[in-house]
Amino acid sequence: MxxxxxxxxxxxxxxxxxxxxxxxxxxxxxxxxxxxxxxxxxxxxxxxxxxxxxxxxxxxxxxxxxxxxxxxxxxxxxxxxxxxxxxxxxxxxxxxxxxxxxxxxxxxxxxxxxxxxxxxxxxxxxxxxxxxxxxxxxxxxxxxxxxxxxxxCVKSKAEIEVVKKAISHTTDIFEEVFGKMEIGMTEKEIGQLFVDRMKMRGVTNGLGKPYDLPLVCIVRCGLAHRNPGDHIVVPGDIVIIDFSLRCKGYVSDIARTCYFLKEGEFEPPEDVQKAFDAVVDAITQSIEALRPGKKGYEVDAVGRACIEAHGYPTIKHSVGHQVGRATHDGGTILGPRKTPPRPQVEGLIQSGEIYAIEPTIIQDCGLPCILVEENVLVTDEGPEVLSKRQLDLITTPYKGVK
Structure with missing residues (x-):
């Protein structure tokens, strides 16, 4: 042991x-x-x-x-x-x-x-x-x-420290991979960059088999929980990466969104930037609402209302879930209230729980889709963000098409 x-x-x-x-x-x-x-x-x-x-x-x-x-x-x-x-x-x-x-x-x-x-x-x-x-x-x-x-659900001091290590590995790997991604790469090739860096650190995937590829989705090719494919990144693509990492038995669950600039572009198009800003706003408001004693559906309602107020379709999944030994670690879920009532969303949020917060914009017909996911510890003093927040849309410069 x-x-x-x-x-x-x-x-x-x-x-x-x-x-x-x-x-x-x-x-x-x-x-x-x-x-x-x-x-x-x-x-x-x-x-x-x-x-x-x-x-x-x-x-x-x-x-x-x-x-x-x-x-x-x-x-x-x-x-x-x-x-x-x-x-x-x-x-x-x-x-x-x-x-x-x-x-x-x-x-x-x-x-x-x-x-x-x-x-x-x-x-x-x-x-x-x-x-x-x-x-x-x-x-x-x-x-x-x-x-x-x-x-x-309620993590001990030692558990929190191990989860923090998993999160630190995850955000470091994200940063390293962002510097390697290029137009012309496939979803599988981008996913393999994550696997290579997991092996270097002696950690494994938090979902599926130890060295499965994380979720890598070129938005125009369909946004879903699907395996990365041979789809090739082209200028103007939005790419979403959802990555769970396991370290010493505990996991992270973090997602990031990237935009690949077209020739002559120096920043993302207005519609892409607007969608990203809406998601960041919804995450901020959801985190602020994540307090002991609140019910799961109450926090979900905050993130959901924010996305809708920005003019986007309502979120198709829950605003958040717990992480720990598993990527979806049971207990209270930050999900919508339904009939008949679901015990998970009626549960109370408690100090010591760790949540993945992910209010998402999902649209059809090639419109901007954005997924950003942060990991947050509930404390009596207020929520503590454990991941390095993505506050800016990650952009990859145009270097020509392979």
Missing amino acids: TIAGAQIVHEKLEAAVKLLEVHNVDTWLILTREGYDPSLPFVIDIETQDTTAILINKSGSHQAIVSKEDYETFKQTEVFSDVITYDTYMDEVFLKVFHILNPKKLALNISLYDHLYDGLSLGLYHWLERLIGSNKLREIEVTSEPILKQLR
Whole structure:
């Protein structure tokens, strides 16, 4: 376990114990096979090899039931009061620990709506049901979703520092790539510039496979979540790049828009500049509204109203979402209110959450489309922008056509 990873685990376990107390839960049980459960990084910074039971207790004394192959790895974490091994099946060992703990409320990773909190497989649930009895399980089980949601969304001090590193790598790579882009390059070639620089830094893509290309879209060729293609940049093109980078298990999510000047141009056309300025204004207003206690839809409404006030179509997606372990990290979303109500946009914004803010202009028929995305930390003192904001439209000079 890395030093940063160990610090994060200790901070998260301290937070988990407090949350168990708040929700009057005695034990949070994580049952997993081969590291399947997405909650694992918050309690151990290692990959499990076999079926594992982790019991996080309100008392602050925690147990892990692991295979003999996993014993040394778990013992080295120094976060468990007991690391207990089993041979072929852990039924007997688990029952012994369970009866000693005798929880009146047992939190399980089950959720009806969000995969990030739904890590318990049906097979292991049936195993637990058979082991302790279906009536007993129904009597004591509760969902861990409210606990895990808080644990995931509200970042600890060590988590915030790692996210900052991911963001710093991202903005540095953007700046380096901007100096290399030229008319005549394809979307794939521009994307490869990002991959080359990720490899140089020992970091990976935050979405998809480790060295997938980021989203690179020449606007006239279609703006969507599509893979970069062989479309070639020509003078007068708007190019949007949406780039998520993973560093030490945490990600950034930042987007930038560029304009490739035509021969004789020294600045972007008025319609392109006007659209860019509208997006920057909407981001500024959305960031100012990002305060603890606000609901997700309230912040979305601010960014959405700003885009519309500038005369552009309403945003086709949410104004923002959380980032952390994942590029879309669950919890409160800065999205529009709909009927029936969506729990995610009704959620309260909290200090310690990190949001990607992206009010976007998307138009049809080749009209200017602009995407700029910034990463912002919520604090009690006000929002803290973690990314280097794009306040000016990036332009690439005309050097002739290849």
